[in-house]
Amino acid sequence: MSDYSGRHRPPTRAERRALERRSRLPKSFSATYALPTAAAVTLALTAVGATAAESSPFSGEVAEQAAASLSATTLLEDPQLGKDARIEVAAASRDSSGLSERRRAVSDDVVDSQVRAQERADRDKKRKELVAKKKAEQKAEKSAAGWVRPLASGSLTSGFGFRWGRLHAGVDYGASVGTPLRAMGDGTVVGAGPMSGYGVYIDVEYADGTVSRYGHLSSVAASVGQQVAAGDTVAYSGNTGRSTGPHLHLEIRPGGGEPVDPTGWLTERGIL
Structure with missing residues (x-):
């Protein structure tokens, strides 16, 4: 059929229908199916954001921020977007940014709390290790029979024997x-105070009847009759007498009798 209808002849019915078909919008774009502006913007924002999140190399909050930013930027740059829709998109973008900042702040607080908790745990662990080390050192000082050296540290400076015409009845x-x-072991204080030649002294009797005598003390820290345990402080060294x-x-007196060379006695108990 020719498009030309002549100068004065009106279009026929068939021609009018053909013209209407050409100018008619698709059914999906008719008023019945058109979405309100705000809903359309929301759908567009969701669709673009989801696409960005799926294709993003990031994950979690980083991906969400990137997708939201990309969606808002893309929509705001759309020349077909109305003024009201732009305002809604901008507001949604600000809300998303604020939410991300709040999430980041909460995340930072959680991290700080975890760091502080870890620091406390480390300090507690170090304190426990120091306590355990000290106990181990104290335990190591004791022999298998539970004896300890009279001093925490110190070396022998003089042995048992005659010296200058008289017996040196102990070790220094x-x-x-x-x-x-x-006290070198569990026992009882059986003597303490001043004594000629010894200055200030203290005697401790152990379970087997052996008596140890400490001489030339500056002072004593236990009284006669007092029960003491291995490692208890019973006196303080000095330069008296x-x-x-x-x-x-130090003298060793088996059964409380005459002194003997302490070396063998100390060696037998692992505390020389």
């Missing part, structure tokens, strides 16, 4: 004035 340990002296310098004079 170098120690400055005021050094704590310990017949002494040429501060030290501990």
